[in-house]
Amino acid sequence: SDSATASPDATDEPGSRGRLIIKDRAIEKIATTAALQVPGVVQQGGGLTRFTGRDLPRADVSTGARSVAVSLYLGVRWPCDVAELTRRVHREVGDQVENLTGMPLHQLGVLVAGTG
Numbered sequence: 001s002d003s004a005t006a007s008p009d010a011t012d013e014p015g016s017r018g019r020l021i022i023k024d025r026a027i028e029k030i031a032t033t034a035a036l037q038v039p040g041v042v043q044q045g046g047g048l049t050r051f052t053g054r055d056l057p058r059a060d061v062s063t064g065a066r067s068v069a070v071s072l073y074l075g076v077r078w079p080c081d082v083a084e085l086t087r088r089v090h091r092e093v094g095d096q097v098e099n100l101t102g103m104p105l106h107q108l109g110v111l112v113a114g115t116g
Contacts, residue, residue, distance in 0.1 A: 022101050024061040031059040031070050034096035038088045042116045044075035056114050067106035068097055078115035086110045 035041050035057045045055035056075035061068065072093065076085060094105040 020102075022063070022103070024063060027061045027063065027068055027070070027097060027101060028059040030096055030100050031061070031072055031093050032057045034093045035059075035072055035074060035089050038085065038092050040077050040080045040085045041089065042075045042077050044114045044116055063103070064106070066103065068101065068103050069107040070097070070105065071109045071111070073111050073113040075114040075116055076112050082112060086112075 036043065041057060043056065056073055058073050060071040063069075070093065072089065074089070076082070089110055090108055093108055097103070097105045
């Protein structure tokens with residue numbers, strides 16, 4: 001009887017397939033795009049922000065070997081329930097960062113930096 005045993009191919013081992021590097025700039029874009037999906041978060045720009053490059057939302061990202069930390073600066077429609085809005089932002093940004101990068105969101109700081 002023909003009994004063939006499949007030997008694992010070396011290229012199937014995760015460590016032998018190479019590395020995936022996700023730039024901080026890509027994670028910044030994921031975080032700000034996800035934040036804009038939350039009702040009440042608005043884009044702000046123009047005026048002085050054109051010169052300072054401080055459009056909202058914006059994100060500062062720090063990546064470790066296995067996780068991501070994000071500081072997120074938002075513009076929000078006023079008036080709003082800031083506590084509820086930030087809960088939704090945490091959920092949306094956390095889900096998107098983890099789903100699209102495969103890295104858990106270790107820390108997310110949210111700062112309301114403008115109202116509109």
